[in-house]
Amino acid sequence: MQQLRTIRTDWKRNWAAYVMALPVIAYYILFHYGPMYGLQIAFKDFSLAKGIGASAWIGFEHFKDFFGGIYFWRLIRNTLLLNLYELLFGFPAAIILALLLNEIRAVLFKRFVQTISYLPHFISLVVVAGMMVDFLGRTGLVNQLIGVFGIEPIDFLKEEGWFRFLYVSSGIWQGIGWGSIIYLAAMATIDPTLYEAARMDGASRWKQMLHVTLPGIAPTIVILFILNMGNLLTVGSEKVLLLYNPLTYETADVISTYVYRKGIMEASYDFTAAVGLFNSVVSFVLIVSANSVIKRLSENKLW
Amino acid sequence: MRPTSGERAFGSINTLLMIGLCVVMLYPFIYVLFASLSDAASFIQHRGIMLRPAGFNLDAYRAVFDNPMIARGYRNTLLYVVLGTSINLFMTALGAYVLSRPNLYFKNAVMFFIVVTMVFHGGLIPTYLLVNQLGMMNSMWALLIPTAINTFNLIIMRTAFQGIPVSLDESARMDGANDWTILFRIVLPLSMPVVAVMILWYAVGHWNSFFSALVYLRDREAYPLQLVLREILIANDTDSMMTDAGASDKYAIGETIKYATIIVSTLPIICLYPFLQKYFVKGVMIGAIKE
Numbered sequence: 102m103q104q105l106r107t108i109r110t111d112w113k114r115n116w117a118a119y120v121m122a123l124p125v126i127a128y129y130i131l132f133h134y135g136p137m138y139g140l141q142i143a144f145k146d147f148s149l150a151k152g153i154g155a156s157a158w159i160g161f162e163h164f165k166d167f168f169g170g171i172y173f174w175r176l177i178r179n180t181l182l183l184n185l186y187e188l189l190f191g192f193p194a195a196i197i198l199a200l201l202l203n204e205i206r207a208v209l210f211k212r213f214v215q216t217i218s219y220l221p222h223f224i225s226l227v228v229v230a231g232m233m234v235d236f237l238g239r240t241g242l243v244n245q246l247i248g249v250f251g252i253e254p255i256d257f258l259k260e261e262g263w264f265r266f267l268y269v270s271s272g273i274w275q276g277i278g279w280g281s282i283i284y285l286a287a288m289a290t291i292d293p294t295l296y297e298a299a300r301m302d303g304a305s306r307w308k309q310m311l312h313v314t315l316p317g318i319a320p321t322i323v324i325l326f327i328l329n330m331g332n333l334l335t336v337g338s339e340k341v342l343l344l345y346n347p348l349t350y351e352t353a354d355v356i357s358t359y360v361y362r363k364g365i366m367e368a369s370y371d372f373t374a375a376v377g378l379f380n381s382v383v384s385f386v387l388i389v390s391a392n393s394v395i396k397r398l399s400e401n402k403l404w
Numbered sequence: 405m406r407p408t409s410g411e412r413a414f415g416s417i418n419t420l421l422m423i424g425l426c427v428v429m430l431y432p433f434i435y436v437l438f439a440s441l442s443d444a445a446s447f448i449q450h451r452g453i454m455l456r457p458a459g460f461n462l463d464a465y466r467a468v469f470d471n472p473m474i475a476r477g478y479r480n481t482l483l484y485v486v487l488g489t490s491i492n493l494f495m496t497a498l499g500a501y502v503l504s505r506p507n508l509y510f511k512n513a514v515m516f517f518i519v520v521t522m523v524f525h526g527g528l529i530p531t532y533l534l535v536n537q538l539g540m541m542n543s544m545w546a547l548l549i550p551t552a553i554n555t556f557n558l559i560i561m562r563t564a565f566q567g568i569p570v571s572l573d574e575s576a577r578m579d580g581a582n583d584w585t586i587l588f589r590i591v592l593p594l595s596m597p598v599v600a601v602m603i604l605w606y607a608v609g610h611w612n613s614f615f616s617a618l619v620y621l622r623d624r625e626a627y628p629l630q631l632v633l634r635e636i637l638i639a640n641d642t643d644s645m646m647t648d649a650g651a652s653d654k655y656a657i658g659e660t661i662k663y664a665t666i667i668v669s670t671l672p673i674i675c676l677y678p679f680l681q682k683y684f685v686k687g688v689m690i691g692a693i694k695e
Contacts, residue, residue, distance in 0.1 A: 111509035117583040118502050122514065125499035125553065129518055132550045135534050136526020142533075153533070198425070201418055210419070216681055217426045223673050223684075225612035227630045228666055231637025232432055235662060242435065245451045274428070282685055306411045338528075339615050343638055357528070364529045365619055377527030385524045 143378045147371035156371075163375035172359065177334075180355040183341075184333045186269045192329060194273050195280030196322060200310055202281060203288050215285075218278025230343035233271060234258060258344060261352040268344065268353070283325070284318050291317035324395055331391030334383050356380050433674070440464055440663035447660055463657060464664035474665065476625065477632035480544075484628055485610040488548040492606040493599070495552045496561055501587045503558075504565035522555050528619075535620060546620035547613070547628075554609075557602055564598035565591055600683050611673070629669055636665050 112119070138153070143163055145156040167173060198218070205211040221229070236242045237257040244254040257263045291314065299309045338357035345353035356376065364373030435454055439447055443459025450458040468474055502508070503515055531550060540546040568591055576586050592599060614630035621627060640658075 108509060111507075115505065115508055118505050118508060119510075121498055121583055121587075122502040125495060125502065126514070126517075128495060128552055129521060132531070132534070132552070133521040133525065136530035137524070138526075139530030139533055140526050142530070201421060204415070204418055205422065206415075210422075214422045214426055216678060217429050219681060219684070220674070220677060221429060223608060223612075223677055224670060225614070225630055225633075227612075227614055227633045227637065228670055231633060231662070231666060232436065234638055234640075236432070242452070246453070249452070278429070305408060307414060342615070342618075343634065360528055361619075365532060370529050370533060374527070374529040377529055381524060381527055388523050 140374060140378050140381075142371045143375035145371055147374075149370075163372045164379065166372060167376050167379065172354070175351065176354060176356050176359055179352060180334055180336050182265060183268060183336050183355065184329075186265055187272060188326075188329055190269055191273045191276065191280070192326065194277050196284055196318075198277050199281040199284035199288065199318075200314060202285060203314060204306065204310065215278065215281075218281070220278070221275040222279040224275070226340050226343060229271060229275060230340065233267065233344065237267070259346065259348045261349045264345065264349045264353045268340070272340075284321060287318040287321040288314055323398065327391045327395050327398075331388035332384070333387055334380060433670075436663045436666050440660060440667045442660055444657040444660045461660075464660035465668070467657070467661050468664045468668050473624075473627070473632050473635075474629070474668070477627055477629035480626060481611060481629040484544060484547055485607050487544075488551075488610040489603055489606045491548055491552050492554070492557075493602055496554070496558050496602060497587065497592060497599075499553060499558050500561035500565050501583070501591060503562045504568075504591075506570055518555055518558065532619060541620060542622045542626070543620075544626060547610075547616045551616070554606070557605065561595075561598055561602060564595050568594050597683075597686060601686060604680055604683050608673075633665060633669055637662055 142153055142156060144158055144160060145153075146159045146162075147153070147156045202211060202214065205214070238244070239254050239256050243257065248254065255263070257267060295313050295317070296309055299313050304312065334356070336355040336357060338355070338361050341353055341355055341358045342361065345358065357380075360373045360377050360380075363369045363376075438454040438457045441457040441460060441462070441464075442450070442454075443457075443461035444463065446459035499518070503511060503518075505511065508514075535541060535546050535550060540549065572590055572594075573586060576590055581589070612630060614628065614634060617626075617628050617631045618634075621631070
């Protein structure tokens with residue numbers, strides 16, 4: 102009763118705000134909860150003609166097909182490895198860049214380097230991939246350069262052994278500057294008296310970097326690392342889609358590109374909905390556990 | 405305190421490293437620029453690093469500007485950027501405003517309802533079927549409406565709105581202002597920095613996006629620039645741009661056309677970028693507070 106009265110006063114006072122919220126809520130229901138409703142076709146023998154509701158239930162058939170299929174382990178492996186390599190090389194790269202940038206005393210030069218290093222972040226993936234196709238082709242710039250040393254031309258993007266290296270290194274090229282911003286921001290909040298005290302004790306710049314700056318940004322590093330762990334089974338399809346081809350599927354095909362090929366191109370909707378659901382559930386578990394780890398480690402939390 | 409010799413050495417190495425980094429970041433674009441300005445035949449002869457164009461020839465640019473697909477792609481992209489960003493901004497501001505109200509009984513419920521979608525989503529296929537069912541297939545609305553709100557941006561904007569003093573809201577209500585007036589006359593004008601960040605993020609997102617167009621658009625007339633670029637750069641389709649070239653010249657000029665295409669499509673971003681950069685960086689800072 103009490104609650105009802107509260108709701109009524111709330112409505113009287115805030116009805117206009119609730120009306121304003123309507124388009125937003127409608128949007129979320131339609132475009133975020135709608136697809137969740139549609140996920141039921143993962144358990145159905147879906148036919149476009151019958152529609153989502155009227156198609157027949159078939160239980161876990163699609164999941165069995167996927168787990169037992171020949172591509173299952175390849176997809177899991179490729180998805181995990183691309184993320185792990187990015188975590189292993191791309192993640193520290195941004196931290197190192199931030200540490201080095203922080204040591205530059207000439208303000209204008211520092212700002213110049215920062216500006217240049219952020220630039221690739223704004224270049225579209227299509228252009229980045231296009232430049233890679235061009236530079237790494239059989240007659241491209243890279244082969245012209247290594248040709249000087251007598252190395253036979255390599256068709257980099259058509260060899261499965263090169264894909265992961267190229268994917269991760271181009272990702273570092275595009276993202277290292279942008280990724281360093283957050284660490285630079287964290288460094289700006291470090292108490293300057295800590296540096297003074299360290300200098301008093303005779304710590305060199307190098308020692309200050311290791312014993313003041315690095316511990317100062319450690320919480321940020323830990324949080325971002327755990328957040329990244331939450332995305333271990335998520336590789337966006339876009340860049341892979343632009344760079345891979347049937348010759349490199351063995352190392353390049355990830356869950357999202359498989360879903361795109363099988364689902365959108367070959368119209369195998371119910372099966373790929375199951376693949377997508379599997380991916381969403383695993384990602385959900387990873388993100389939620391990553392977040393609870395962060396919550397336990399500190400007051401910081403994602404939401 | 406005077407720097408020790410070790411520190412000075414570290415400083416010099418660091419500076420050299422940073423110069424090296426700038427070269428690595430910039431040189432690909434410089435190479436592309438020089439290649440695009442080169443004479444096609446001399447470019448094919450050229451080997452290795454370019455420090456200036458090989459010969460000088462604007463044929464590649466002429467071919468790019470004469471290509472109706474690129475011009476149309478440009479127009480389509482501009483339309484999608486303007487329309488899409490407007491929708492994004494309107495919807496995001498609406499949601500952020502409501503969720504920033506101080507005394508809303510259902511605020512936490514609505515917040516939870518929205519945040520859930522950040523950690524769990526239906527995925528590509530159910531979204532595709534939904535868009536299909538809504539009759540938006542092969543229409544530009546499929547690119548604009550399903551991505552109307554980025555939840556992360558919504559939260560950033562809400563945080564900014566919450567920083568506006570409640571007293572302003574109260575006095576406006578005394579003067580008879582309703583929520584719409586408060587949002588558009590008080591809250592938004594007072595939040596211009598965050599609005600600028602939102603416009604930039606959304607606009608760059610639309611400018612660079614190709615995947616939803618790839619999935620939802622069948623009609624080549626409606627292709628955004630990025631999808632046209634994909635055909636030219638990745639699928640290597642430059643033939644349509646060479647109406648009067650012989651077979652042997654085709655390969656040569658095809659190469660320079662690709663580089664000219666990259667320049668023409670990337671130049672607006674590179675030119676605008678230095679002026680907009682500080683807003684982008686500010687946006688990362690605003691987002692970082694949340695974490």
